[in-house]
Amino acid sequence: MGTAPSFAAQTPRDNRLIAALPEEDYQALLPLLDPVSLPLGMALYESGGVQGYVYFPTSSIVSLLYVLEDGSSAEIAVTGCEGLVGIALFMGGETTPSRAVVQSAGHGYRIKAAALKTKFEAGGALQLLLLRFTQALITQMTQTAVCNRHHAVDQQLCRWLLLSLDRLPANDLVMTQELIANMLGVRREGVTEAAGKLQADGLIEYTRGHITVLDRPKLEARVCECYAVVKKEYDRLLPSAELHGA
Amino acid sequence: MLAALPAKANRRFLSALTRVDLPLGQVLYQPGTTSRHVYFPNDCTVSLVAIADQSTGLEVGLVGRESMIGIPLALGISTSPVRALVQGGGSAMRMTSARFGRELKHNRPLRRELHRCAYVAMATAMQTAVCNKAHVLEARLARWLLMTRDRAASDRFQCTQEAIALMLGVRRSGVTEAASGLQRRKLIRYSRGAMQILDRDGLLAVSCSCYGTIRELERTDGMGLAA
Numbered sequence: 487m488g489t490a491p492s493f494a495a496q497t498p499r500d501n502r503l504i505a506a507l508p509e510e511d512y513q514a515l516l517p518l519l520d521p522v523s524l525p526l527g528m529a530l531y532e533s534g535g536v537q538g539y540v541y542f543p544t545s546s547i548v549s550l551l552y553v554l555e556d557g558s559s560a561e562i563a564v565t566g567c568e569g570l571v572g573i574a575l576f577m578g579g580e581t582t583p584s585r586a587v588v589q590s591a592g593h594g595y596r597i598k599a600a601a602l603k604t605k606f607e608a609g610g611a612l613q614l615l616l617l618r619f620t621q622a623l624i625t626q627m628t629q630t631a632v633c634n635r636h637h638a639v640d641q642q643l644c645r646w647l648l649l650s651l652d653r654l655p656a657n658d659l660v661m662t663q664e665l666i667a668n669m670l671g672v673r674r675e676g677v678t679e680a681a682g683k684l685q686a687d688g689l690i691e692y693t694r695g696h697i698t699v700l701d702r703p704k705l706e707a708r709v710c711e712c713y714a715v716v717k718k719e720y721d722r723l724l725p726s727a728e729l730h731g732a
Numbered sequence: 733m734l735a736a737l738p739a740k741a742n743r744r745f746l747s748a749l750t751r752v753d754l755p756l757g758q759v760l761y762q763p764g765t766t767s768r769h770v771y772f773p774n775d776c777t778v779s780l781v782a783i784a785d786q787s788t789g790l791e792v793g794l795v796g797r798e799s800m801i802g803i804p805l806a807l808g809i810s811t812s813p814v815r816a817l818v819q820g821g822g823s824a825m826r827m828t829s830a831r832f833g834r835e836l837k838h839n840r841p842l843r844r845e846l847h848r849c850a851y852v853a854m855a856t857a858m859q860t861a862v863c864n865k866a867h868v869l870e871a872r873l874a875r876w877l878l879m880t881r882d883r884a885a886s887d888r889f890q891c892t893q894e895a896i897a898l899m900l901g902v903r904r905s906g907v908t909e910a911a912s913g914l915q916r917r918k919l920i921r922y923s924r925g926a927m928q929i930l931d932r933d934g935l936l937a938v939s940c941s942c943y944g945t946i947r948e949l950e951r952t953d954g955m956g957l958a959a
């Protein structure tokens with residue numbers, strides 16, 4: 487996705503959590519939401535930092551990276567239009583332990599942390615939705631952890647591509663190999679090799695920072711079970727969870 | 733964890749709990765199946781294991797008296813994404829999922845406390861995920877031993893090499909080698925499934941920083957572990 491859709495084209499309901507709110511709750515939330523542009527590489531939170539806002543992506547993808555004391559990091563989850571970024575806030579964490587970085591440019595909405603917290607504590611449909619999303623996110627994180635440990639880099643790359651594509655309206659991603667290496671927590675050469683394999687087999691095309699998926703069914707055949715585990719849980723837990731790629 | 737609740741809310745809740753013995757190796761939850769009970773450990777420890785390809789896995793959480801088993805239920809979900817496996821035998825208090833759901837509805841302090849437990853559990857899972865990727869086995873084994881010791885509140889506990897291998901997502905032979913290294917330096921004594929920590933400070937020096945990070949996370953979020 488080279489160019490992000492314009493502001494005018496989006497509404498808060500492009501985010502599936504917001505879209506699932508009953509009309510009354512939606513109207514109450516609406517004045518608190520501000521549209522925001524999310525450029526590639528922008529950090530929404532730094533690890534250990536205090537969160538000023540919670541973000542609801544509409545056409546962008548945000549990567550949650552966990553950073554260790556020695557500086558090494560790995561991606562633990564991706565969130566797009568199906569969710570929100572900043573759950574630590576309403577789950578009672580003082581600060582966020584992960585770094586949140588825009589992985590695919592686009593737009594979203596943001597709400598002041600204090601305002602969302604008040605709405606969450608009031609209970610009702612919003613609280614229920616956010617807790618269900620939290621559980622889906624936990625599933626993605628734990629499956630990513632076990633996948634990173636046991637599966638080959640090209641399978642991990644397939645998982646990562648499919649999870650990302652499900653959260654985007656388009657069929658291609660703007661991505662450098664450094665970024666992918668950073669996401670998967672592997673060396674750059676490992677990514678080059680894995681991407682080369684997928685390209686040679688006709689699954690993807692990779693040129694100058696653009697990855698285009700050519701054959702999604704083949705990608706789904708190649709990926710480890712981890713993709714299906716995560717997808718199934720999101721479909722089950724989240725409202726109208728028919729993601730773009732479904 | 734239950735001790736942190738206000739007395740009045742607590743009394744009602746406690747009356748719905750029954751004591752149950754949980755022997756080493758018992759499986760409390762399987763991924764994707766409905767959880768019939770929630771558990772609050774007294775002196776047992778329970779591993780949360782993410783499963784891949786049916787046989788291999790990775791521990792993404794280690795729960796003792798500071799938290800509960802059944803976090804998804806606290807979020808309104810009736811199935812667990814992970815296997816919950818008793819790692820250190822002991823007892824726990826349990827309650828049916830249905831009753832727990834009802835209790836949760838009109839117990840705001842409990843709800844808030846459990847959301848915080850869920851958050852800490854998630855942060856621990858993240859830390860563990862990255863640790864497993866970034867750090868050498870010996871450091872990870874030391875971290876795991878220290879975490880287990882805290883939750884068991886004892887320098888001695890039972891654990892098989894197979895179990896440790898599953899937890900750390902490595903082969904058994906790797907665990908044997910790493911454990912021998914720690915034993916040679918007199919940090920632990922290990923024979924036939926019985927683990928004894930001889931030198932906690934020594935283990936701390938070997939462990940990666942993740943142990944301290946997880947502890948800090950639990951402390952700042954108000955969860956009490958043995959010193």
